[in-house]
Amino acid sequence: MKSLKSKILKEGIIKGNNVLKVDNFLNHQLDIEFLNDIGKEIKERFKDYKIDKILTIEASGIAIAAIASQYFGNIPVVFAKKVKSLNLDDSIYSSKVFSYTKNIEYDVMVSKRYINEKENILIIDDFLANGQAVLALIDIIEKAKANVVGISIVIEKSFQNGAKNIINKGYKLESLVKIKSLDGKVEFIE
Amino acid sequence: MKSLKSKILKEGIIKGNNVLKVDNFLNHQLDIEFLNDIGKEIKERFKDYKIDKILTIEASGIAIAAIASQYFGNIPVVFAKKVKSLNLDDSIYSSKVFSYTKNIEYDVMVSKRYINEKENILIIDDFLANGQAVLALIDIIEKAKANVVGISIVIEKSFQNGAKNIINKGYKLESLVKIKSLDGKVEFIE
Numbered sequence: 001m002k003s004l005k006s007k008i009l010k011e012g013i014i015k016g017n018n019v020l021k022v023d024n025f026l027n028h029q030l031d032i033e034f035l036n037d038i039g040k041e042i043k044e045r046f047k048d049y050k051i052d053k054i055l056t057i058e059a060s061g062i063a064i065a066a067i068a069s070q071y072f073g074n075i076p077v078v079f080a081k082k083v084k085s086l087n088l089d090d091s092i093y094s095s096k097v098f099s100y101t102k103n104i105e106y107d108v109m110v111s112k113r114y115i116n117e118k119e120n121i122l123i124i125d126d127f128l129a130n131g132q133a134v135l136a137l138i139d140i141i142e143k144a145k146a147n148v149v150g151i152s153i154v155i156e157k158s159f160q161n162g163a164k165n166i167i168n169k170g171y172k173l174e175s176l177v178k179i180k181s182l183d184g185k186v187e188f189i190e
Numbered sequence: 191m192k193s194l195k196s197k198i199l200k201e202g203i204i205k206g207n208n209v210l211k212v213d214n215f216l217n218h219q220l221d222i223e224f225l226n227d228i229g230k231e232i233k234e235r236f237k238d239y240k241i242d243k244i245l246t247i248e249a250s251g252i253a254i255a256a257i258a259s260q261y262f263g264n265i266p267v268v269f270a271k272k273v274k275s276l277n278l279d280d281s282i283y284s285s286k287v288f289s290y291t292k293n294i295e296y297d298v299m300v301s302k303r304y305i306n307e308k309e310n311i312l313i314i315d316d317f318l319a320n321g322q323a324v325l326a327l328i329d330i331i332e333k334a335k336a337n338v339v340g341i342s343i344v345i346e347k348s349f350q351n352g353a354k355n356i357i358n359k360g361y362k363l364e365s366l367v368k369i370k371s372l373d374g375k376v377e378f379i380e
Contacts, residue, residue: 029304030252030267032259059248059269062220066253069222077220079249114219 001041001176005188007034008155008177017183018157019101026126026154027060032067038176039068042124042152045174049149051075052119055141057108057133058082060126064154068124078114080137083107093143095136100129108136115144128153128175131162138171150174157182158189191231191366195378197224198345198367207373208347209291216316216344217250222257228366229258232314232342235364239339241265242309245331247298247323248272250316254344258314268304270327273297283333285326290319298326305334318343318365321352328361340364347372348379 011024025031051072056065057080065077082097084106094109115121123137134151141148148171156163156175159182166173178189201214215221241262246255247270255267272287274296284299305311313327324341331338338361346353346365349372356363368379 023301024303028268028271028301030256030259030269032256032267033264035256036260036264059252059271062249062252063256063267063269066220066222066225066256069220070226074223074226077222077253078218079220079253081218081249111213111218113214 001038003034003037004041004154004177007031008186012186014182014184014186017181020155020157020179020182020186022126022155026064030063032063035063035067036070038064038154039071041176042068042122042174043071045152046072046122046150049122050120051122051149053078053115053121054124055080055110055115055121055137056124057137061124064126065124068152072122076114078110080108080110080140083109093140095139095143097132097136099132108133108140110140110144112144115141115146117145119144119146120149121146122149123151124153125151126154128156128162128166128173129160131160131165134162134166138166138169152176155179191228193224193227194231194344194367197221198376202376204372204374204376207371210345210347210369210372210376212316212345216254220253225253225257226260228254228344229261231366232258232312232364233261235342236262236312236340239312240310241312241339243268243305243311244314245270245300245305245311245327246314247327251314254316255314258342262312266304268300270298270300270330273299283330285329285333287322287326289322298323298330300330300334302334305331305336307335309334309336310339311336312339313341314343315341316344318346318352318356318363319350321350321355324352324356328356328359342366345369 013021150172153175203211340362343365
């Protein structure tokens with residue numbers, strides 16, 4: 001997605017050689033017109049698929065998923081919640097995530113009411129790095145006996161393991177841009 | 191907002207005599223078509239005001255604010271972040287919040303890059319109860335010497351103190367529905 005590459009080059013800030021901050025339009029301040037372009041592009045990538053629902057994760061995935069849903073006929077969006085420690089509860093699906101960024105383990109949860117057997121679900125998130133959050137969402141969808149249609153990511157950090165792990169497991173992954181390295185400057189995979 | 195009252199009566203779940211769960215369309219699963227109706231209504235309530243930016247707070251405010259922005263010409267949305275303990279940092283505005291629901295204190299923060307002096311800012315959030323989160327957002331806007339145009343809330347629990355506190359301080363508050371009591375059933379203020 002060419003306009004996204006330009007936006008990242010113009011507004012993204014590299015921290016260390018690993019972290020790309022896009023707080024200016026995606027993670028803290030939201031550029032709503034640009035999120036609409038992102039939503040259109042996600043629809044384009046999945047136009048041949050039947051999708052009943054979008055699953056994302058709080059907090060940065062929510063705006064992207066909500067705006068994108070408008071290009072899929074306003075299908076429901078469910079956002080998974082992150083919780084430090086989960087009380088055992090029959091009414092939820094949950095999966096454990098280890099965050100390498102924060103060096104903590106947390107639980108991701110979705111109420112059983114909001115994912116139903118055989119539903120066709122598209123996962124949307126802002127970043128893909130180690131893929132832990134996406135793998136937890138896949139786990140939750142499969143526990144619910146629903147169908148993972150695919151995963152759409154705004155920014156894939158291809159030098160980390162997430163994309164490889166997801167593709168190796170046989171899932172359709174559509175990242176709008178893929179970053180080869182962040183060593184001083186942003187290099188994309190063309 | 192009549193359609194919101196019907197939606198709450200149909201899909202809301204009362205817990206105890208204090209908590210209204212609207213996970214079915216607002217707080218966990220998102221009804222995007224209905225969020226568009228909410229966005230239109232917020233615009234209608236503030237159509238005579240100049241608004242440069244929307245400020246909300248993670249996580250439940252994000253989708254409402256992002257969709258609503260589309261009715262204000264796609265103005266930027268900033269979502270404040272909740273953090274347990276904040277490192278002192280010159281680059282952020284912060285304010286303390288006590289959550290009566292969770293019985294914990296936390297910090298709300300916004301990067302100084304995303305609120306500028308003299309900007310006209312509309313605060314949007316899902317619920318108003320004790321008003322602690324909204325008062326923190328007002329505090330942050332005023333620290334930045336920006337202008338609080340008003341506050342728009344989807345569901346006001348009028349039997350708690352938040353609305354009174356905000357109105358007494360002289361701010362324009364527009365709640366799309368006002369709940370008088372949750373004692374066994376939802377009673378609205380007409």
